[in-house]
Amino acid sequence: xxxxxxxxxxxxxxxxxxxxxxxxxxxxxxxxxxxxxxxxxxxxxxxxxxxxxxxxxxxxxxxxxxxxxxxxxxxxxxxxxxxxxxxxxxxxxxxxxxxxxxxxxxxxxxxxxxxxxxxxxxxxxxxxxxxxxxxxxxxxxxxxxxxxxxxxxxxxxxxxxxxxxxxxxxxxxxxxxxxxxxxxxxxxxxxxxxxxxxxxxxxxxxxxxxxxxxxxxxxxxxxxxxxxxxxxxxxxxxxxxxxxxxxxxxxxxxxxxxxxxxxxxxxxxxxxxxxxxxxxxxxxxxxx
Numbered sequence: 001x002x003x004x005x006x007x008x009x010x011x012x013x014x015x016x017x018x019x020x021x022x023x024x025x026x027x028x029x030x031x032x033x034x035x036x037x038x039x040x041x042x043x044x045x046x047x048x049x050x051x052x053x054x055x056x057x058x059x060x061x062x063x064x065x066x067x068x069x070x071x072x073x074x075x076x077x078x079x080x081x082x083x084x085x086x087x088x089x090x091x092x093x094x095x096x097x098x099x100x101x102x103x104x105x106x107x108x109x110x111x112x113x114x115x116x117x118x119x120x121x122x123x124x125x126x127x128x129x130x131x132x133x134x135x136x137x138x139x140x141x142x143x144x145x146x147x148x149x150x151x152x153x154x155x156x157x158x159x160x161x162x163x164x165x166x167x168x169x170x171x172x173x174x175x176x177x178x179x180x181x182x183x184x185x186x187x188x189x190x191x192x193x194x195x196x197x198x199x200x201x202x203x204x205x206x207x208x209x210x211x212x213x214x215x216x217x218x219x220x221x222x223x224x225x226x227x228x229x230x231x232x233x234x235x236x237x238x239x240x241x242x243x244x245x246x247x248x249x250x251x252x253x254x255x256x257x258x259x260x261x262x263x264x265x266x267x268x269x270x271x272x273x274x275x276x277x278x279x280x281x282x283x284x285x286x287x288x
Contacts (some may be wrong), residue, residue, distance in 0.1 A: 006163030011068060014118060016214030019033065022273065022278060022282070022284060023089065023278045024091060024278055024281045024282055024285070025035050025090075026087050026088075026090035026091035026092075026142075026162055026281055027274060027277055027278055027281070029090070029287060030062040030090065031060070031062075031090055031092075031229045032061070033061070034061045034062055036063070037061060037062050037063045037064070037122075037136075038061060039058075039059060039060055039061045039089060040059045041056060041057070041058055041059070042056070042057040042059060042134075042135060043055075043056060044056060044096070044098065045124070046098060046113075046116045046118075046121055046122055046125045047125070047249065048101060048117060048119065048121035048122075049114070049117055049121070050103070050108075051101050051106065051107045052107065053098055053099060053100065053101055053106040053107070053108075053121070053122075054098065054099050054105055054106050055096060055097060055098030055099065055122065055131050056096070056097050056098075056105075057094055057095070057096050057133055057135050058085050058089040058094065058095040058096075058097075059089070059094050059136055060089045060090070060091075060092050060093060060094065061092075062092065063136075063230070064094075064137075065132070065136050065137055065138035065139075065202035066092055066093060066094050066136050066137065066228075067092070067093050067094070067138055067141035067142070067143070067165070067284075067287075068093060068094040068095070068096060068126060068135075068136060068137045068138070068143070069085075069088045069093045069094070069095050069096070069115075069140045069142075069144075069145060069284065070096045070097075070098075070119075070122055070123065070126070070142065070144050070145070071084065071085055071095065071096065071097050071117075071141070071145050071146070071147075071150070072098075072119055072144065072145065072146035072147070072150030072151075072153045072154055072174070073097070073099070073100075073103075073112045073146075073147060073149075073246075074146070074149040074150045075148060075149040075173070075192050076103060076104075076149045076169050076194060076195055076196050076197050077099065077103060077104060077150075077195055077196065078195075079147060079268045080097055081097075082097065082148055082275050083273055083277060083278065083279060084145070086099055086281075087277040087281055088281065088284070091284070091285070092224060093284065094124070094135055094136060094137050095123065096126065096181075097221045098118070098122050098175070100114065100115045100118045101114050101115075102114070102197055102198040102199055102200070103117055103196060103197050103198070104196050107248045108113055108198070108199075109198050109199025109200065110197040110198055110199060110205075111115040111200075111208060112149075112175060112205075112208050112209060112212070112216070113212065115149070115153050116157065117151060117158075119144070119153050119154075119157045120157065120161070120173060123142065123144075123157070123164075126139065126209070127139045127142075127163070129166045133159045135261075139163075140163075140165075141165050141287070142164055142165065142188070143156055143164060143165050143167065143168070143284060144157055144161075144164055144166075144167045144168070144169035145167065145169075145170065145280065146167075146168070146169065146170065146172065147170040147171060147172075148170070148171055148172065148173045148267065149173050149175060150170075150172075150241075151169040151170055151171065151172025151173060152172055152173055152174060152175045152216070152218075153244075154167050154168065154169055154172070155167070155172060155221045155225065155246070156220075156280075157221075157223055158221075158224070158225060158228050158230070159220075159221035159224030159225050159228075160213070160224055164228065165229065165233075165287045166228065166231070166283075166287045167225075167228055167229070167230050167231075168230075168231045168233070168280055168283070168284075169230065169231070169233065169243060170276070171233065171234060171235050171237055171239055171267050171269070172234075172239065172242070172243050172246075172270070173239055173242070174216075174217060174218045174231070174239075174242040174243075174246075175212075175216040175217075176208050176210050176212070176213050176214065176215070176216035176217025176218065176219070176220075177211075177213075177217065177242055178213075179209035179210045179211070179213030179216055179217075180210075180213045181263050183207075183210060185190050185205055186206035186209060186210060187202045187203055187206040188202075189206075190202040190205040190206050193205075207257050213261075218242060218243075218245070218246045218249075219222075219249065221246070222246065222249045222250055222253055223253060224242035225246075225250050225255060226250055226253045226254055227255070227257065228257065229258075229259075229287060230257060230258045230259065231259045231261070231279070231280065232246070232247055232252070232258060232259065232260045232261070232265070233250075233261050233269075233271060233276065233279065233280075234260070234262045234263075235262070235263055235264070235265045235266060235267060236263075236266070237266060237267035239267070240262060242258075244260075247260050259283060261279060262268065263275065263276075269283070
């Protein structure tokens with residue numbers, strides 16, 4: 001019996017060790033101080049179609065240049081994944097978050113189509129030589145991530161931006177599929193998602209996605225994503241069928257660089273935040 005108990009204890013210890021090894025040090029360890037090149041935070045004002053949208057760059061320790069991860073928030077953006085931004089910084093990445101026009105204090109009015117333009121504007125800003133030098137960004141190593149609606153923004157952007165080294169979709173929402181639902185249901189969905197957004201009502205938001213249902217759909221992004229490294233994270237939030245279909249469509253077109261991960265958690269990954277950060281940080285490490 002003692003031998004059996006010792007064996008069970010050894011197996012349990014081995015399993016615990018394996019689990020611990022899967023969590024990168026950046027999740028729980030601060031980097032060594034660097035007096036000459038300390039970690040910092042920079043407020044950004046990014047020009048996008050006549051407005052200066054607001055953002056934040058979390059810059060890591062070390063001289064750089066560093067790879068960069070741009071994080072696109074969802075609708076309306078209550079979960080901004082700032083814990084992921086901090087973990088990415090500890091892992092040596094410049095982490096950038098931003099707010100679309102008309103959201104969370106960025107000037108202008110909110111429109112879904114404009115979110116796509118704003119993501120392009122942020123990437124152009126980081127690639128501008130003076131900004132890249134100031135923030136320590138390696139312009140050849142920029143990845144994009146997005147949660148929910150931000151995952152839709154990320155898929156759209158990665159489909160046409162060949163300069164990205166990879167893209168992460170976190171519980172991505174197919175806004176085109178939403179536009180195909182009955183208007184009453186779309187209005188109801190939008191009614192709970194318009195706080196901190198300027199110049200919209202649930203009805204105007206619904207009308208925009210309905211009018212653009214075909215153009216906004218994931219199906220339009222498939223061809224452009226066949227060569228892009230993708231990490232596709234889905235949850236038990238009702239959106240997984242959309243990203244499952246996207247993954248299958250990319251594979252059908254010959255794409256072989258997609259890593260799908262499904263977890264039994266909610267839309268915000270509320271009880272799997274460490275898993276979420278670890279999975280993304282480990283995947284990003286393979287792109288560097």
